[in-house]
Amino acid sequence: MVENDAILYTIEGIAAGILVITTAYLIISTTTIYTPGDTHISDMQMEQLGYDVLAVMDIPRTDVENSPLETYVQADNTTGFREDFLRLATANAQNWDEDIKFNAVIYYRKPDGTIDYYPFSDSGNMTGNLTGSEHLVKVTRRVFVTDTTNISPPLQVRNQSVLLEVLMWRD
């Protein structure tokens, strides 16, 4: 036979404990798991913006000319590319000042099949200003190059497809 002494205290203690903990949880909701990942949203917005800018630069404005991006690459026009890229990337309806910096590099295929690159353009003032703490996003665009007369030697003299890689970050 079980002794009934102190059963009431025990039951009361257990019930009170459950009640207090459940109430506290439902009200305060502090026993949640931290799910990090919100930092990716700004990366996603920046990456979509970069791809959009490169895609829009690679669509010819009329049907009888090359796209602006092809023109810049074939003429090795780093300042033109910089201005156009920054204009499209920072324009917004509120006219806020957005500071986006980038570094552009072109990868190409050599006759022996290996891949090499040459630096193409950047947003200026690269040395000494990089802190290494900004979120970085890489966007790319394949550029169809037909005229290599103005580009320095690395590219072969034929129609070819090169890969333009742009690293961009917000300052």
Add this chain to the structure above:
Amino acid sequence: MIGNKPVQRNPVLSDESGQLSLDFMVGLSIFMIAFIIAATMTSGLLIGLESRDIDYDAVAYRTGVILAEDPGEIEETVGVYPAYAYIAPDRYAWDLIYTIDYWNQFHDSNIFRMGLMMPRYYYDVPPRVLMFNKIWGKFGFFEPENQYPLDYYKDKIIFSDYPYQFNISLTMLDGSPSPQPVGSPIPDTSTGYIRRVVLVKNSTRLIIKNTSSENASGVLTVTYNYRNISEGDPAYMIYPSLETTIIALNISEPDIFLHSLQVCSPTCEDPEQVSPTIWLKNYADPGYSEITGLGVGLPVNNSTYLEVEPGYFSRRYFPNLGPVDQLTIRMQFLYSNGTPPQNLGGSHDYYYRDLLPNIAEFENPPLAPAILEVRVW
């Protein structure tokens, strides 16, 4: 004094004093197990996360993709075969519902998505190229008359049960006017945000420079040859049934009136009396616009132009448009006394290249860059 009863310490089983009764133990165990199962089954019930805050950027991104990379979709016929009727030119032309009656009756159920992109008739249509008429047209997305109530957009581009507020703006970067933003004013709190860079395709124009032609008797024709037109590059193509086409008539002879205008496919008919139809407008007088089929002589001068509204050259008005290769606009000009001018007239093609550079010039404006911003909160 502690109780008189001697307490017997059993090394295996301790004193039963103070332990719960078996009934209560069983009852509590069953309750706890049931509670845990119930808590696991109602997933999300006890979660303390406010998930709507994280959703804003995701919803904004999805709306940005629908606007910039999707031509939209509409069920363009109503009724059952063979007695079905077209309410719009084709399944991507949600902005070209033919009449206000059709719009009032069918827009809610037949429009699935409102996207601004060019229609994907060809595999090499580049994404991010938007159609002018879907932005600025009578039923366009940014229409300032606000044909669409704000709740309507939620079903067609936001797709969410939760009542999000939104603000969508398009900013032209080439200096042309930007439409008014759609939605609620932007709040001070943080919002979900996405920015898309797009290009806008404007309407094409044929400028007739020289209307002198031997023995034409005042008959001027402009032909839309669909087979030739479809050979263009999709991003720069003429879409006669989806876009505005403009024919600038430089009639420099004085005292000339447009007596009649007909559309021949090849059987000729007068243009519709209500929109969409062919309008006679004037560059020098922006308020002047007359429907060409009114039957009275309309004065023309060297700044007159014809505007064919989008949606007019489509199946509803020209039901034989499928097997037919071309449409011709045929204009008859007369002097005020009723005699035809002998050397005025000619025939032209609405086509990409200037076939005869001094006679007619075709203007295909370049694609204009723009910024599309979507905010959701």
Add this chain to the structure above:
Amino acid sequence: MARLMNEDGQWIILMGFIISIMIFFLAIIVNQSILVGQTTAESVLDFPKSDIQDLRSEVFESADSPEISDIREDIKALSLSRKYAVVNISNTTNSLTIDYNNGVTSYHETIQL
């Protein structure tokens, strides 16, 4: 109280109580693990939408070129080494096939020319 409570067995009760609370807490964790996973932003970043659009546009633009096999080798080699994606482009007389696979997403398209 005339008679003090007997504290024997309270230890088992307390342990039982603590274990039930722990089970309750583990149930909460299992409950929340349904939401833990890829966030929407990560899945957008992972999906190569722009890469596939870019690849298609490049294939169509270079389709008329005489050095078409060299250009396809360029695209394949650059995609493999820089985009970490395996790409294959081939054509017969009346169809063009594009294959793309970056380990997470695979894309296959056949166009009737």
